[in-house]
Amino acid sequence: MNRDMASNDLENGTAALNPPPMPSGADESGCSSSTSSAPASKDRSEELPGLPRLNYKLLDHKKKLFLVGGLLVLEGSILPIVLFYPLWYATTLRHGILFAIITSFFGIVSGLEFAHRSWRLILKDDTYRPLDGGRWRFDFTHLTLSIGYTVMTGILIGASIPHEPLVRPLAMPLPLFFIEVGSLALASGFMDARHMHTTCKVSSIPKGAPIPPILLTFIEDVVAVDGGAGKTYRKRLLGRYKASKHFRGLIKGLNWFWGVGSLLVGAGSLAVVWTVQQEIAYGIGWGAPLVFTTLWTFITILWARRSLQIEKQSWMAELRYQCQHKDEKTPHS
Numbered sequence: 156m157n158r159d160m161a162s163n164d165l166e167n168g169t170a171a172l173n174p175p176p177m178p179s180g181a182d183e184s185g186c187s188s189s190t191s192s193a194p195a196s197k198d199r200s201e202e203l204p205g206l207p208r209l210n211y212k213l214l215d216h217k218k219k220l221f222l223v224g225g226l227l228v229l230e231g232s233i234l235p236i237v238l239f240y241p242l243w244y245a246t247t248l249r250h251g252i253l254f255a256i257i258t259s260f261f262g263i264v265s266g267l268e269f270a271h272r273s274w275r276l277i278l279k280d281d282t283y284r285p286l287d288g289g290r291w292r293f294d295f296t297h298l299t300l301s302i303g304y305t306v307m308t309g310i311l312i313g314a315s316i317p318h319e320p321l322v323r324p325l326a327m328p329l330p331l332f333f334i335e336v337g338s339l340a341l342a343s344g345f346m347d348a349r350h351m352h353t354t355c356k357v358s359s360i361p362k363g364a365p366i367p368p369i370l371l372t373f374i375e376d377v378v379a380v381d382g383g384a385g386k387t388y389r390k391r392l393l394g395r396y397k398a399s400k401h402f403r404g405l406i407k408g409l410n411w412f413w414g415v416g417s418l419l420v421g422a423g424s425l426a427v428v429w430t431v432q433q434e435i436a437y438g439i440g441w442g443a444p445l446v447f448t449t450l451w452t453f454i455t456i457l458w459a460r461r462s463l464q465i466e467k468q469s470w471m472a473e474l475r476y477q478c479q480h481k482d483e484k485t486p487h488s
Contacts, residue, residue, distance in 0.1 A: 203470050207394035211384045223381075226264040231329065232445040234260055236438055243434065254315045254325060261311060262304075269300060272380045283380045286359040286389055295358040295369075296376035299339065303332045322433040326440025330428065333421030333444055340414025343369035347407065359389050368410030371396060401466035408462075409455060420447040 213220060235257050242253045275283040276293050285294050293301075307328035314324035346366045353366045358376055360366065375392050378384045395402050424443045428436040 203467065203474065206398060206470050207391045209388065209391050209395060211378055211382065211388055216382060223268065228445065230260060230264045232441050235441045239437055250320050251315065251318060254320045258311050258315055262308065268381070269304065272297065275380050282385045284386070286386060294376040294380065295372050303335055306331060323428055323436055326428045326437045327425060329444045330421045330424040330440055333417045337414050337418030337421055339369045340410050341418060344407065344410050344414055359393060367396065368407050370410040370413060371406050399466055399470070401462065401469055405459060405462040409458065413451060416447060416451050420444055
């Protein structure tokens with residue numbers, strides 16, 4: 156009955172997760188002169204008791220973000236298109252050799268990054284693994300990527316083997332990957348809306364706990380492992396999700412936003428690949444997901460910034476209300 160109760164309190168967000176330090180002069184409720192006088196619009200998350208700070212800013216890692224992200228985009232979208240059309244139309248290379256050249260670049264950057272995160276997850280020092288995770292049990296994002304990479308690689312190899320390569324299947328890997336991710340997002344969003352529970356451990360979410368939108372899990376895993384933030388970030392992120400209704404609303408909204416968009420662009424691209432001329436199909440299959448990702452990322456940045464600002468304004472307003480209410484109840488000598 157009490158299975159894993161003590162350890163799972165932290166994972167379920169029912170325990171306090173590294174709350175930020177109280178401002179100087181604050182009492183147990185978080186009331187202080189700075190709380191009552193600070194402007195709500197100013198980012199003062201360090202003065203908001205009870206709201207776990209994530210302590211991770213993308214701008215602090217912008218060099219790595221742009222380098223790795225740029226190389227992944229180059230490998231996964233730009234390079235196949237840039238190589239395909241000149242080699243297809245401007246050379247006399249046999250098509251099998253042409254696709255052998257293109258396929259040889261697939262997996263260089265993503266493979267190295269995948270190997271790097273694998274190494275971090277199996278290190279003896281338990282720094283990056285999910286909460287209460289075993290050494291040889293990877294996080295959910297790793298399993299998702301493993302399935303996606305296996306399918307994509309299998310298609311690229313299999314469709315390149317014939318003497319005349321199968322161009323349409325060679326345009327399918329990215330659309331299929333987006334269908335996989337979109338399906339996971341929509342399924343988890345539905346389960347979250349229905350208050351369903353997990354049937355297995357999902358990264359730091361224990362078996363039997365309410366399942367959150369999969370976007371929360373992806374953020375947790377990517378920042379903790381690939382971003383190097385470790386288990387501390389996992390704890391803080393789950394704590395923030397538990398404590399703040401505005402943060403939960405942001406994650407749920409973005410989960411549906413990316414889920415619907417990914418599924419539509421994946422299915423739409425796949426349909427176009429099998430209906431238009433094969434040379435056009437190849438460009439659609441590798442190019443449309445990049446256009447979608449760029450647009451959705453831009454909207455996500457604006458959406459997240461605005462939502463986090465509203466979250467902090469609302470949290471500060473609630474603290475002020477609690478402090479004022481407490482002052483009214485406190486008898487004056």
